Amino acid sequence: MPITATGTAEPLAHGGDLSNIRRRFPEAPEPWIDLSTGINPVPYPIVDLAAETWSRLPTQQQEQALLEAAARRYGVRDPATIVAAPGTQALIQILPRLVARSRVAVLGPTYEEHAHCWARHGHDVAIVPDFERADVTIVVNPNNPTGRLLPQELLRQDRGLLIVDEAFVDFLAPSASLAGNLPANTIVLRSFGKAYGLAGARLGFAIAEGRIIDRIRDELGPWAVSGPALEIGRRALGDLAWLQAATTRLAADRQKLDTLLVSAGSNILGGTPLFRLARHPDAAGLADRLGRQGIHVRRFAREPQWLRFGLPADDGAFSRIGTALA
Numbered sequence: 001m002p003i004t005a006t007g008t009a010e011p012l013a014h015g016g017d018l019s020n021i022r023r024r025f026p027e028a029p030e031p032w033i034d035l036s037t038g039i040n041p042v043p044y045p046i047v048d049l050a051a052e053t054w055s056r057l058p059t060q061q062q063e064q065a066l067l068e069a070a071a072r073r074y075g076v077r078d079p080a081t082i083v084a085a086p087g088t089q090a091l092i093q094i095l096p097r098l099v100a101r102s103r104v105a106v107l108g109p110t111y112e113e114h115a116h117c118w119a120r121h122g123h124d125v126a127i128v129p130d131f132e133r134a135d136v137t138i139v140v141n142p143n144n145p146t147g148r149l150l151p152q153e154l155l156r157q158d159r160g161l162l163i164v165d166e167a168f169v170d171f172l173a174p175s176a177s178l179a180g181n182l183p184a185n186t187i188v189l190r191s192f193g194k195a196y197g198l199a200g201a202r203l204g205f206a207i208a209e210g211r212i213i214d215r216i217r218d219e220l221g222p223w224a225v226s227g228p229a230l231e232i233g234r235r236a237l238g239d240l241a242w243l244q245a246a247t248t249r250l251a252a253d254r255q256k257l258d259t260l261l262v263s264a265g266s267n268i269l270g271g272t273p274l275f276r277l278a279r280h281p282d283a284a285g286l287a288d289r290l291g292r293q294g295i296h297v298r299r300f301a302r303e304p305q306w307l308r309f310g311l312p313a314d315d316g317a318f319s320r321i322g323t324a325l326a
Contacts, residue, residue: 015298028294038275041313043197046235058227069237075180088204096121102135108277110140140165147270164184170195171273201229264325293324
């Protein structure tokens with residue numbers, strides 16, 4: 001049965017904020033291992049940037065260079081159909097302002113900010129398990145946190161406005177993404193920070209037909225993305241050798257983490273190359289045990305037996321996690 005979502009002034013719970021978990025476990029060893037997000041734990045290496053990158057306003061030429069790099073990386077024929085934003089979260093908050101009051105179906109459970117932002121702007125929002133008639137349909141593909149990946153033929157059916165959040169698609173086959181062959185009336189969101197391990201850069205993209213991109217660009221206003229983010233993004237998106245090496249490493253580390261979780265009594269429910277979703281009969285107790293060892297994982301209030309684990313960064317982190325799980 002669909003769950004009606006309503007807006008609230010209270011912020012939603014997310015991973016990545018270590019301040020609260022440190023207060024809960026003040027005796028935990030440092031440094032903390034933060035597995036509560038789905039961010040690549042081995043970031044793209046940042047080289048020194050020219051001083052003027054920090055001191056001057058970003059130029060149109062810098063932005064255009066980034067969009068061309070993004071178009072090549074995502075297989076998009078026309079860079080004019082891409083807009084850069086200070087993170088996909090900014091785009092998620094903007095899109096409900098561009099649409100008249102509508103019935104919005106969010107395939108879930110999924111990343112809660114989608115339903116939260118549309119409901120806050122007065123839309124009639126329902127979280128649904130499968131496609132149903134709606135003015136706007138929102139899909140996270142692959143899904144967060146389950147990792148469910150919907151086939152393109154299903155997404156290409158006429159459903160009104162379709163928004164596809166592809167935040168975790170980067171390390172899957174190119175055919176998993178709609179970005180390179182965009183259906184009409186579709187907006188694809190792509191995250192830079194998750195795949196490249198640079199969430200602090202705050203960079204994301206929307207891909208859509210020109211009239212939609214123009215509306216989004218107007219809402220973002222001038223200088224939406226910082227000069228350093230434009231330059232770092234341009235370099236990283238053009239480095240295909242780094243991307244391939246990261247894909248290989250993440251595949252091996254994913255298998256290694258699955259083995260540790262299963263040996264600790266968890267069942268692997270799904271995930272993506274950047275995180276694993278596990279069920280454990282005492283998930284809360286396991287999370288607390290990990291917390292006492294300085295390891296932060298993502299809990300889910302609505303699914304108390306679920307835990308989401310990001311991937312560890314190196315052998316030392318794997319060793320600490322293995323010891324804590326044992």
